[in-house]
Amino acid sequence: MVPDANIDVKKSTSRLFVRAPGHGSSLRPIRNVITDLARQVGFPEDEVAKIEMAVDEACTNVVEHAYEAKRNWAWKHQNPEIRLTIHTDADRLVIQIHDNGKRFDFASYRPVNLLERIRAMRSGGYGIAIMRKFMDEVEYKSDDVSGNTLRLVKHLKKS
């Protein structure tokens, strides 16, 4: 196993930018960035754990499907990257996850029943259902110019 990837983290006044190789070794450092930020924003630990898992599932899909190593996609001629843009409003955390890999046909995706799938002891296919369960908004868009962007939003509920 190679060490965790070096990821590049830059901050502007209102946003955090993360660039990481489109590889499984990037997942842990990306989770570290996300959990640190979610705690700073004020999310309780239970919600931090949900945000961590949702972002990990999203980035896992990029590595596993968008940048699927077994296929000769056009991206192989570039540097496959995961790029995250994160910002916070007064009451929400917005995480955009960007890649230039294979497009996912989000429109044709049929939501799975998480519990039915677990009871059937299926070994995969949970990622999007987990993102939808743990985040308040999940949106995907893709075009030939900008590539693929998944937008995850979590509202900070004030008690």
Add this chain to the structure above:
Amino acid sequence: MKDFRIEQESRGNIQLIRLQGSLDMYSFPRLESHLQTLFQQGRYAIMLDCSQLDYVGSAGLGVLIGFAKQAREHDGDLKLLRVPERIYKIIELLGFTKVLQVYNTEDTALASFQKP
């Protein structure tokens, strides 16, 4: 954050596997390979000590329920031991504890293998 590590001990016919670090899409093939080897040896009674795990993603959970299913088909099981509270809350919320048995102590986990 710790690197992913797997250590194994035997408790009679039951294999105790200690996991450390993060069980995610990057690390799960190592656990998958380890469990496949045990199953090829006919060892289907597995306890996974999760006390040193700091994260489990759906790729890791998928491996766990996939191998638990296979183990049960051979009169064995794959059970979780000492799951950290932060991880337990997540897997309970998602419903994975409905199919994976979780124990707080090694003794209770071992005893559960003896029950008919």
